[in-house]
Amino acid sequence: MVMVMSGPQAFAGDWSARAERRQGRLVDLLCDLIALPSENPPGNEGQVAEFLGQYVARSGAEVRLQEVLPDRPNLLATWRFGPGDAEDSGPVLALVSHLDVVPAPPGSGLFKPEIRDGRVWGRGACDAKGSLAAMMVAAECLQEATDLVRGTLVLAALMGEETGGLGARALVASGFRADAAIIGEPTDLTLVTAHRGKATRRVTFRGRAAHAAQAFLGQNAVVAAARFISLLAESEGQVPEGTGPRLPRRTQITPTVIQGGLEFNVVPAECRVDLDCRLALDTQLTDLEHLLNDTAQVAARPWPGMMVRVETVGKDRNPVDLGADHPLVHWAREVLARHGGSLELGSCYPAATDQGVLLEDGNPTFALGPGALADAHTDEESVAVVDLVRAVAIFAALAHDAFSGTAPPKAARRG
């Protein structure tokens, strides 16, 4: 393994100053992106992708659209630096974020971006159009560098992230490879190496209908479902009698959608609860299955005929981790230290992102981006302008390091 640490750099890489000079342009760009609604579902990323493609083409990117679904493409912008000879084209650094945003409530005005209190407000401001804008401007900044030896920068703006990462799956299926990939998500500019697993389960209780006047003759599936939710909540504190293994603390189960009953005066025979399950690194899916099945059985016990079914919705994602000791992590933290990012290592990002898909596919990937996850998906979504600017500097500095022979991505991969 060869780790080449260069001496004083030939190019004065004051990326913070360069980023600051572009602040106005950056904020305008983010506002433009927010104003192009790309709600998913339904997922109409086509317009944003087109806008983004035109923007990056102006700084010399080779633009490719990967049509995942009709009018729902991934956008891939590529800049090649250096001689580009066949023997060693240098490291591939991928800046990855997503085009889609979660839907906004009708009339919320979230697609009319606002700038106030030093922040940009609107749907996608932090999740993740803020990251996208910062990556686009960082690529632009990088054009000013005069000392790049070799390397390839790929900006991958993916579709379908909010609904399970269809775009990321299409990307890895097409043979995509990166020596280092950075997922732009709201991490408060903290470097995140690990990715929780995610599983969605639908639990359906089926009891027996009866006339409400004789409610006691029925088997009320809604009440059974409520009991199930109670037991699940209790299981976070202590294991309810007769249930399976206790899950590690950070695994979290949230009932998100419930639906049961049809008529006022009929005892509801069916009720289903959707559960959003986030798995901690040390949790196995089988642990989750045991807990849900056992808890559901206990919940149904007071009604002899109550049936219960636990179904998987969508695709399960196991927890994955790049590892805190990965050379990429050491390198990236150094760069962060120089550009006002957080030195803390966010151990495990609580949300599911495309990081999981890329990591599973073997691409060394970490997540890093401006904005707070707490603001994501809310009606008050926003991002601080100062963090956007910082993100530009960090992304540009990482790319510059990687392509000027300083950085370890290629070496790390080969090592």
Next chain:
Amino acid sequence: MLTDSKQVESQIAAYVDTHAAEMISFLQQVVQFRSIWGHVDELGRLAGFLGSTLQTAGVRVDYWDSGTPGAPSVLGRVGRGRPERSLLFCGHFDVYPPSQSWSLDPFAGVIRDGKLYGAGSADMKGGTAAMTMAATVLSAIGQPTKGQVVVLAIPNHFEGGEGTRRALDAGLTANAGIVCEPTDLDIAAAQRGILYVKVRVRGVAAHTVATNLGVNAIEKARAVIDELRSHEFIRPNADEYGDQKIVNIAIIRGGVKHNIIPEECELTVDIRFSPSTTASAVMEDVQAALARIRQRDPRFVATAQAEETCLRNPRSPMAAAVHPFRDVLARVHRTFSGREPAVVCHPAWPDAPVLVGRGIPAVSYGPGSKLCYWDDEYVPIDEYLQAIRVYAATAVNWLNSESEE
């Protein structure tokens, strides 16, 4: 007089015995109409079938606006007496959609072991068919000689007795009423009231990974379910009926998306309450239940309100009242069945309180179980035929004697 009534009772019994096969076949045909509540075309067709059956038997028939366009109420009149003396029989012919778990065809009208099976066979095509047949019996034997028997069949009982209310609004009057809902041929002199309450629980939306920021409305709604099923809420009123509330947590809807902490969860609850209390008192109990949760959990935010049709057509309770026509009904029942009828509080909600609310003394009395199950509902055929006899004989005995008073 007593001899007269004995004669008429025998005449009625003989007529029903002779025509039992046709009467059973009529009920079967009524059950075969897929007259599901809201299916206006089929309800309209069944109204026509009931009307033409009555007309053929010589009963004067009118179709009245039921409040459901396309499906009228059927109003039949028998007797040449003064119209201001009348006994009203009420029935409905809308049924609930049968569940998927019937073991029989819910609209075939299968007869097995003396029972006729079908969606709404007990609730209450059995009673509606029985009152229709009773009218044809009376027409055939030229009774009553005094006063009039009025039969009112409505297509929209499930909207809080809408058709009955419309008919009364339009000027229908009577001196007494029998609602032919299933009572196991007991006399339901009282009944519970019903309140449908919607409880809307508010949380705070957030990404599921930011649970510290969100407030999960589904988890908060769970507390409402527990509280409304607690003894403190359902506890009996200290009254002659001694009944606690019957609570059905009927519908729950909450959340919008797999990965968003639900901001709202709505519960619809059906509460059956004793005749000794009122809908507004029950509403206060609901508010008190929510206040108890709020006391334990400052982050609990919920509002409760009565469901819209409960405000428009209140399902009031009915306290038992003594009235001469009830005694006549009881005596006729005893004559035909050889036993005293039980006088009970009906757990469901026949239209009787609607009549009582307009000053018409009323009880419910009809074939089929008050405890009818949802699936494989049936009406015992002997109860159906018995109801025809009792309806016809009660009408004659009460109207003829009342007019003489």
